[in-house]
Amino acid sequence: QVQLKESGPGLVQPSQTLSLTCTVSGFSLTSNSVHWVRQPPGKGLEWVGAIWSGGSTDYNSALKSRLSISRDTSKSQVFLKMNSLQTEDTAIYFCTLSPRGYFDYWGQGVMVTVSS
Amino acid sequence: DTVLTQSPALAVSPGERVSISCRASEGVNSYMHWYQQKPGQQPKLLIYKASNLASGVPARFSGSGSGTDFTLTIDPVEADDTATYFCQQSWNDPYTFGAGTKLELK
Numbered sequence: 001q002v003q004l005k006e007s008g009p010g011l012v013q014p015s016q017t018l019s020l021t022c023t024v025s026g027f028s029l030t031s032n033s034v035h036w037v038r039q040p041p042g043k044g045l046e047w048v049g050a051i052w053s054g055g056s057t058d059y060n061s062a063l064k065s066r067l068s069i070s071r072d073t074s075k076s077q078v079f080l081k082m083n084s085l086q087t088e089d090t091a092i093y094f095c096t097l098s099p100r101g102y103f104d105y106w107g108q109g110v111m112v113t114v115s116s
Numbered sequence: 117d118t119v120l121t122q123s124p125a126l127a128v129s130p131g132e133r134v135s136i137s138c139r140a141s142e143g144v145n146s147y148m149h150w151y152q153q154k155p156g157q158q159p160k161l162l163i164y165k166a167s168n169l170a171s172g173v174p175a176r177f178s179g180s181g182s183g184t185d186f187t188l189t190i191d192p193v194e195a196d197d198t199a200t201y202f203c204q205q206s207w208n209d210p211y212t213f214g215a216g217t218k219l220e221l222k
Binding site for chain 1: 151
């Protein structure tokens with residue numbers, strides 16, 4: 001069955017780089033797009049970016065200068081890297097499968113706290 | 117970016133019908149989707165493309181609308197429906213979410 005699981009450090013210092021991994025199973029990365037969505041504590045959802053089935057990427061314009069999404073299809077993994085982290089980047093980061101514009105499978109999410 | 121506006125909160129009694137609205141700042145065709153999120157959990161897809169029920173979702177949930185005005189209806193509401201409901205559009209880049217409507221039961 002379809003599964004996604006996020007992993008990464010729970011705590012990142014301000015100005016440092018966040019690296020997250022989304023490990024997927026039950027579907028092919030070359031046939032589906034994977035997106036990252038984040039949610040600050042007690043707040044709403046924000047689309048972060050995506051890697052499409054062909055390998056191209058799209059990013060939230062507010063984050064684009066700091067963000068990179070890539071993948072390793074042989075390992076069924078998608079990576080998110082965001083630099084120059086600030087306290088406002090504190091959030092739960094979800095990876096999600098989006099075959100047709102909506103998000104029908106989600107990972108459990110990983111809480112990332114930006115603090116010194 | 118396309119702004120999606122939702123009312124912040126609603127309170128209803130079990131057994132009643134509730135409608136949750138989502139208004140888009142520009143047209144999104146029928147590419148509006150709805151999610152339910154309970155505390156400590158990931159969002160769950162309820163409705164895709166305005167009116168299509170996602171797999172495994174009870175028929176008490178339904179969606180309608182097109183263009184800029186959309187509605188998620190729950191009829192009848194059950195105690196387990198206490199949650200926050202988000203709309204999301206995928207017609208315009210970038211994808212955007214509404215701020216969510218918190219549904220409480222009386």
